[in-house]
Amino acid sequence: MVRDTHIIYKEDALYPALLRGIPDAPARLYYKGTWAEELFTDCLAVVGSRHMTSYGRRVTEQLVGEVASRGVTIVSGFMYGIDVAAHKAALGAGGKTIAIMPCGIERIHPEYQEDIYWRILETGGLVLSEYEGDSMPAYWTYPKRNRIVAGLSKATLVVEAGLKSGSLITAELTRMFGRKLFAVPGPITSEVSKGTTKLLKEGATLVASSDDILEHYGKKRASGQASGRASGKNDLEQKILDALQQEPFEVDLLARTLGMAASTLGTTLSLLELQGIIKHEGGKYYVD
Amino acid sequence: MLIKVSSALHIGLETVGVDVEINMASRGLPGFEIVGLPSKAVDESKERVRTAIVNSQIEFPSRKITVNLAPADIPKEGSFYDLPIAVGILSSVLDFRIPKKALFFGELSLDGSLRHTKGALLLALYAKEAGYTHLFVPKDSVNEAAVIPEITVYPVAHLAEVVEHLAGRYALEPVVHKKTAPSFDGAAVAEFDMAEILGQEQAKRAMEIAAAGGHNILMVGSPGAGKTMLARALPGILPPLQTTESLEVTKIYSASGNIPAGGGLLATRPFRAPHHSTSLVGLIGGGSKPQPGEISLAHRGVLFLDEFNEFPRAVLEALRQPLEDGTVTIARSLRRVQYPAQFMLVASANPCPCGYLNHPKKPCICSPREVQKYQKRTSGPILDRIDLHVEVPAVEVDDLAQHFSVGKKGVGLAPETSQKIRERIQQARDIQQQRFSSDNIRVNAEMKNAHLKQYAKLASDVEQILRQAANRFQLSARSYFRMQKIARTIADLEGVQEIEVKHMAEALQYRPKINNEE
Numbered sequence: 001m002v003r004d005t006h007i008i009y010k011e012d013a014l015y016p017a018l019l020r021g022i023p024d025a026p027a028r029l030y031y032k033g034t035w036a037e038e039l040f041t042d043c044l045a046v047v048g049s050r051h052m053t054s055y056g057r058r059v060t061e062q063l064v065g066e067v068a069s070r071g072v073t074i075v076s077g078f079m080y081g082i083d084v085a086a087h088k089a090a091l092g093a094g095g096k097t098i099a100i101m102p103c104g105i106e107r108i109h110p111e112y113q114e115d116i117y118w119r120i121l122e123t124g125g126l127v128l129s130e131y132e133g134d135s136m137p138a139y140w141t142y143p144k145r146n147r148i149v150a151g152l153s154k155a156t157l158v159v160e161a162g163l164k165s166g167s168l169i170t171a172e173l174t175r176m177f178g179r180k181l182f183a184v185p186g187p188i189t190s191e192v193s194k195g196t197t198k199l200l201k202e203g204a205t206l207v208a209s210s211d212d213i214l215e216h217y218g219k220k221r222a223s224g225q226a227s228g229r230a231s232g233k234n235d236l237e238q239k240i241l242d243a244l245q246q247e248p249f250e251v252d253l254l255a256r257t258l259g260m261a262a263s264t265l266g267t268t269l270s271l272l273e274l275q276g277i278i279k280h281e282g283g284k285y286y287v288d
Numbered sequence: 289m290l291i292k293v294s295s296a297l298h299i300g301l302e303t304v305g306v307d308v309e310i311n312m313a314s315r316g317l318p319g320f321e322i323v324g325l326p327s328k329a330v331d332e333s334k335e336r337v338r339t340a341i342v343n344s345q346i347e348f349p350s351r352k353i354t355v356n357l358a359p360a361d362i363p364k365e366g367s368f369y370d371l372p373i374a375v376g377i378l379s380s381v382l383d384f385r386i387p388k389k390a391l392f393f394g395e396l397s398l399d400g401s402l403r404h405t406k407g408a409l410l411l412a413l414y415a416k417e418a419g420y421t422h423l424f425v426p427k428d429s430v431n432e433a434a435v436i437p438e439i440t441v442y443p444v445a446h447l448a449e450v451v452e453h454l455a456g457r458y459a460l461e462p463v464v465h466k467k468t469a470p471s472f473d474g475a476a477v478a479e480f481d482m483a484e485i486l487g488q489e490q491a492k493r494a495m496e497i498a499a500a501g502g503h504n505i506l507m508v509g510s511p512g513a514g515k516t517m518l519a520r521a522l523p524g525i526l527p528p529l530q531t532t533e534s535l536e537v538t539k540i541y542s543a544s545g546n547i548p549a550g551g552g553l554l555a556t557r558p559f560r561a562p563h564h565s566t567s568l569v570g571l572i573g574g575g576s577k578p579q580p581g582e583i584s585l586a587h588r589g590v591l592f593l594d595e596f597n598e599f600p601r602a603v604l605e606a607l608r609q610p611l612e613d614g615t616v617t618i619a620r621s622l623r624r625v626q627y628p629a630q631f632m633l634v635a636s637a638n639p640c641p642c643g644y645l646n647h648p649k650k651p652c653i654c655s656p657r658e659v660q661k662y663q664k665r666t667s668g669p670i671l672d673r674i675d676l677h678v679e680v681p682a683v684e685v686d687d688l689a690q691h692f693s694v695g696k697k698g699v700g701l702a703p704e705t706s707q708k709i710r711e712r713i714q715q716a717r718d719i720q721q722q723r724f725s726s727d728n729i730r731v732n733a734e735m736k737n738a739h740l741k742q743y744a745k746l747a748s749d750v751e752q753i754l755r756q757a758a759n760r761f762q763l764s765a766r767s768y769f770r771m772q773k774i775a776r777t778i779a780d781l782e783g784v785q786e787i788e789v790k791h792m793a794e795a796l797q798y799r800p801k802i803n804n805e806e
Contacts, residue, residue, distance in 0.1 A: 050655065051651050051652060051653065053651075054646065080655060080656045080657070110655075110657060112656075112657055112660070189649070190651075191651045192651060250681045251489070251490040251797070252487050252488060252489045252490055252491075252681065252683075253687075255489045255490070256487070256489070261489070261493070262489035262490040262492070263493050263778075263794055266490065266493070266793070266794045267790045267791075267793040267794045267797075268793075269797065270757075270793035270794065270797055271753075271789075271793050273760075273796075274753065274756050274757055274793075274796075276760075280801070282645075282646045283646040283679050284646075
């Protein structure tokens with residue numbers, strides 16, 4: 001069923017209008033999954049570096065999660081890094097997502113993300129490719145694929161990107177197609193934020209919260225988060241939370257900043273983590 | 289004329305008595321033969337003995353000499369039969385009697401002096417067991433043998449000395465064992481003091497817990513983060529060897545010839561850091577004459593495996609059984625040898641092939657697939673046997689220097705010295721020793737499930753925390769018990785009888801972290 005491959009031609013009525021509008025729209029698309037017109041009404045392309053930082057992942061999870069839960073379809077390229085984080089975040093938020101493959105439709109690339117592949121299909125999403133069979137991706141198929149990603153979407157969100165990256169190609173195409181370009185600011189010291197910083201300088205819209213994106217789609221804002229958690233904490237816990245709210249910390253740095261022994265701090269961190277208030281990821285603690 | 293001299297033979301750490309029988313036939317052509325499965329080294333003893341006797345200004349008897357090493361069916365190795373053979377031959381030439389309750393042991397030099405010979409401690413232990421009272425060993429090896437106070441040990445510098453002594457014309461002075469050898473203050477000399485390591489507060493604390501409870505520990509971090517430095521500082525916080533432990537360790541070192549000339553009982557815990565190109569035999573022990581490997585040389589001490597993931601998988605897998613049992617049995621077709629291997633494993637690894645996963649400055653260039661593959665090189669069963677897992681993040685030198693610079697007060701804690709940490713560890717070890725006095729184990733890490741039930745009982749609120757954590761962090765059943773052990777050690781470090789919530793909560797910091805990257 002969802003595993004079957006179908007073909008749609010440019011002339012078909014169901015072919016997405018937005019995509020048909022781009023200069024070299026693919027003459028035919030192979031796809032797996034259930035084709036539904038409303039899937040293409042509001043699409044957001046989410047692209048970024050393969051070498052995402054934990055910051056990139058968190059931003060993707062948060063923004064994509066909130067946008068996808070409001071009915072925006074997340075389009076991305078199924079590559080590891082930001083791409084797959086976006087697919088996952090959309091799935092996690094119960095939203096729909098479309099993966100555009102750089103390889104033949106019969107190939108799952110990268111293979112080890114197979115479980116996500118099937119989850120996309122099972123949740124009513126789509127896997128698309130303009131190539132038939134199980135051909136391998138090539139250097140030139142990635143940028144070609146990017147035109148579909150950008151072409152399907154009303155807007156493109158770049159989360160983290162290096163100065164030389166496919167994400168910037170997608171961003172360039174987005175501008176060429178006259179679509180909206182969003183970029184997430186990052187630390188200027190980070191290699192994978194240099195591309196996004198450049199985009200922002202060139203006039204991309206800065207994204208500080210999901211509202212900035214949802215506005216473009218005419219969707220309701222994601223109501224302000226109720227943060228009534230800050231009650232019932234003891235002094236130490238509050239101090240830790242205050243520090244973590246500003247910036248994610250490693251244990252050592254936190255111990256130094258707060259001036260306490262790693263043992264005592266560890267105890268409190270474990271307890272906070274058990275309560276689900278903070279989270280340990282990539283060596284650092286975050287307020288969840 | 290038949291002469292009998294007593295000596296011994298080592299198989300692994302066991303010693304078997306050997307009778308050196310020497311027959312000086314009055315008929316037949318002059319000659320010199322050794323029988324009784326001598327190895328090449330034993331057979332060459334003929335030339336050493338002959339030359340040493342001649343060089344001691346004694347005429348070598350021109351008779352047919354046959355030496356039999358009994359029992360005749362066990363292969364004999366080593367060079368230490370030189371002395372018993374020479375003494376036996378000379379007893380007939382110079383006409384003195386060989387004392388019945390004496391053992392002779394040592395390798396001869398061509399000039400008649402005696403050389404440092406491995407295994408003197410084992411010999412002394414055997415002598416005590418088998419009822420010998422006197423021991424003649426090379427002077428350089430005498431400190432090893434003198435450890436056993438029940439035996440009179442004579443230091444022999446030259447063949448002539450022992451001969452004159454036995455003939456009653458000269459009195460060798462027996463060595464008196466000094467209860468506290470000069471090196472026996474126990475404080476290990478580490479390359480670094482813990483106070484020299486700035487930052488890494490959590491990793492240092494993990495080291496402290498590991499040292500206190502004898503737990504295995506894995507450090508994961510980027511190159512340059514300080515993993516090796518931490519490990520090298522570890523000997524400085526380890527408590528000194530106790531007398532019985534010291535004897536166990538010295539035995540292994542004595543048997544494998546790792547004690548330098550003049551050395552006696554080892555006082556500091558061994559710290560072994562084999563390179564990752566070490567072969568399986570080198571690590572575990574083996575060979576046709578089974579030798580102790582690094583794991584046995586690290587007995588009662590530390591085995592530091594730097595670049596853990598770079599060790600061949602087969603080598604690491606071979607660690608599994610010794611890690612569990614504390615001994616390793618090496619079986620060969622001819623013999624079976626058991627070596628103790630109760631060591632504390634300290635492993636360090638990079639988080640990914642390029643090493644910069646989660647690095648604050650440098651981007652990681654590995655794909656998730658590569659990271660996964662890299663981390664999977666160490667198998668689950670091995671990781672499951674490691675109690676403490678700790679991340680060693682890269683430190684920003686500037687930040688640290690600024691933080692610990694003079695004049696900046698109030699913020700942060702000054703790093704503790706190894707000395708201070710060691711005192712806490714010693715206290716925790718004392719508690720453990722008392723607790724396990726009737727259990728045949730020494731440290732918390734060795735506790736089995738029955739011990740846990742008895743000594744690491746959890747109050748209901750503590751157990752609830754652990755249950756909760758097991759669900760949330762997906763702990764395996766094995767790590768569930770590991771957490772209990774670590775909590776026990778943390779409570780011991782504080783000197784508290786009952787494991788409290790805070791102890792368990794801290795223990796959870798050192799749980800195996802599943803890679804979040806997927």
